Amino acid sequence: MPKAVRFDEYGDVDVLQVREVPRPQPAADEVVVRVRAAGINPGENTIRSGALHDRWPATFPSGQGSDLAGVVEEVGSAVRTWTAGDEVIGWVDTRASHAELVVVPAANLVPRDPAVPWEAGGALFVAGTTAHANVRAVGAGPGDTIVVAGAAGGVGSLTVQLLRHAGATVIGLASAANHDWLRVHGVVPVTYGDGVADRIRAAAPDGVDAFVDTFGDGYLELALSLGVAKDRINTIIDFAGAARLGVKAEGMTGSANAEVLGELVKLVAAGDLEVPIASTYPLSEVRAAYEDLMHRHTRGKIVLVP
Missing domain, CATH: 3.40.50.720 (NAD(P)-binding Rossmann-like Domain)
Incomplete structure (x- = not known):
């Protein structure tokens, strides 16, 4: 069975566990991606702590993660844009990318250019957009x-x-x-x-x-x-x-889409945008990865490599 990060209650990094989970099944417009890299983000720490419960409540058991890069393993019945073996970069809105396998809407993916390292691609969506x-x-x-x-x-x-x-x-x-x-x-x-x-x-x-x-x-x-x-x-x-x-706090507004992600991938592939990777951790060390992130002194991104 594939493994994924899960937590059953709000709390510090010690609530995070890596568990065996049922193999995800794609809906008609989804694909299953085997994750090669998945970035971690400060907002995930905040959500897991419960501080954003009123805005983004968790449903337990909860997963974590938005960013991902990986290889398509299976496609839903209505998907015509991807086939098994395609290398992709994308995101999920289901807090699920910190896993070996994840279901992703086909529209949330763009092709991975071979010039984009897996770690850079897996850390690109949230920070880049x-x-x-x-x-x-x-x-x-x-x-x-x-x-x-x-x-x-x-x-x-x-x-x-x-x-x-x-x-x-x-x-x-x-x-x-x-x-x-x-x-x-x-x-x-x-x-x-x-x-x-x-x-x-x-x-x-x-x-x-x-x-x-x-x-x-x-x-x-x-x-x-x-x-x-x-x-x-x-x-x-x-x-x-x-x-x-009275100043702006726009976050990802207007940029969190596949068109912008595709533009960013092209910049990285051309050498015009560097995605600095501070460190990588195996999925089993997800707690250590978030402890590293909480120090707030890393250059660039921390990435899980399932």
Whole structure:
């Protein structure tokens, strides 16, 4: 029997288990994918803790995971776009990708280009489409100077690259250990912490046009103090702060679709977008993977490799 991550109650990582489960059966418009890589995301930690129960309640036993890359094993009776053996990248909305086998709507998949590593493909959907939405949310374009908080994280590392593709000058807030990586990708690195406002002003003497917050912890107030207009500030994490201050919190809105995912896959395949992989873990070590994620100091994505 295939294995999958399950949890029976809200809690810390210790509620996660890897169990044998019945082989999934596809509906007419679905396919079964054997997962080669599946990214993990901070939102999954929050959902599992129960903190988002009112917004996204879990039904127990619950699975985890959205992102995936793998090989089609079986197709539903109405599926004409995929056949067994196709290599694909995609996502599920059923919290189920942290598994050896997963049922996926055929429309949620795009072809995997051989130039895209499995780990990069399996970590692409959530972070990549969120980064894509960040660029649109702040109206990024040539001539803009844009600050990204958490610039080397899973979403931040992709956001800074897409902002550069849009023609913006990008200032990335990150620890010193990530400064060289940011410079290689055309980003001006600035260390976070005490005095960060002064360091940003020194790096952007003509001012800051937009601000993307991927970290939380007071960055919205910082953006406003730098004179950034409210409609050009977007956070993917500080929803309470966004509501209080009147700035954007658009998340993946408008970008979480196969068309955008296909565009991102092409960028990765062409070498125009790097998906940094901080570490990989076997499915059996899912708890350790989430403990690593909770440190919030990884560069790029953490990926499960069933």
